Amino acid sequence: MATRVLDPEPAGSGASPEPVSIRPMTETDLPRVLEIERASFTVAWTPATFRGLLGRPDAYLHVAEVEGRVVGYTAVWVVLDQAELGDIAVDEAWRGKGIGQRLMAAVFDLVREQGVRELYLEVRVSNEGARRLYDRHGFRLVGRRPGYYVRPREDALVLRKVMGEPEKGSWP
Numbered sequence: 001m002a003t004r005v006l007d008p009e010p011a012g013s014g015a016s017p018e019p020v021s022i023r024p025m026t027e028t029d030l031p032r033v034l035e036i037e038r039a040s041f042t043v044a045w046t047p048a049t050f051r052g053l054l055g056r057p058d059a060y061l062h063v064a065e066v067e068g069r070v071v072g073y074t075a076v077w078v079v080l081d082q083a084e085l086g087d088i089a090v091d092e093a094w095r096g097k098g099i100g101q102r103l104m105a106a107v108f109d110l111v112r113e114q115g116v117r118e119l120y121l122e123v124r125v126s127n128e129g130a131r132r133l134y135d136r137h138g139f140r141l142v143g144r145r146p147g148y149y150v151r152p153r154e155d156a157l158v159l160r161k162v163m164g165e166p167e168k169g170s171w172p
């Protein structure tokens with residue numbers, strides 16, 4: 001796990017006025033992280049999945065905090081010069097305030113530090129909000145996994161960001 005704590009700073013454009021800080025996730029964050037996870041996904045990661053990742057040296061989990069309360073998180077793992085953004089979620093009450101962007105910026109910082117060249121993720125075809133966030137951050141479609149998701153059954157789009165390429169989006 002990364003031990004670095006990113007400097008608290010105001011979130012970006014369209015952001016909430018509250019200062020958002022990003023720091024590594026710890027076991028004590030899990031109840032709140034699981035609360036957000038279960039409210040965000042029909043098939044939620046289990047406590048064992050988070051614990052397993054927290055114990056892996058190649059995995060990096062961070063939380064976004066506002067006034068000491070966890071409002072979002074990310075999970076990334078690195079294999080040589082590639083990484084996978086395995087999970088990102090923001091508490092519904094805090095969405096649309098730039099917290100997803102702040103978490104994404106923290107992910108980019110850490111993968112660059114790790115020498116990652118390509119960052120991958122999967123997203124439901126219907127998840128327009130997340131797809132827009134990813135598009136704005138330079139992720140591009142590289143594949144599709146038919147029927148990858150359940151509840152409901154749906155294809156996954158595989159997106160890739162080549163680190164170092166411009167972030168300008170292509171979303172209409």
Ligand SMILES: CC(C)(COP(=O)(O)OP(=O)(O)OC[C@H]1O[C@@H](n2cnc3c(N)ncnc32)[C@H](O)[C@@H]1OP(=O)(O)O)[C@@H](O)C(=O)NCCC(=O)NCCS
Nearest residue numbers: 040088089090095096097098099100101123129130132133
């Ligand atoms: C996807 C998610 C993490 C975005 O977090 P967020 O804090 O709301 O995102 P931000 O406020 O930083 O928004 C960043 C950009 O994403 C886009 N975006 C985010 N949510 C959006 C929505 N519901 N509709 C349209 N665009 C959206 C916008 O382009 C926005 O930029 P803008 O405000 O300048 O237009 C959040 O919606 C979430 O937790 N969703 C449920 C879990 C999930 O689907 N995770 C992704 C799994 S692949």
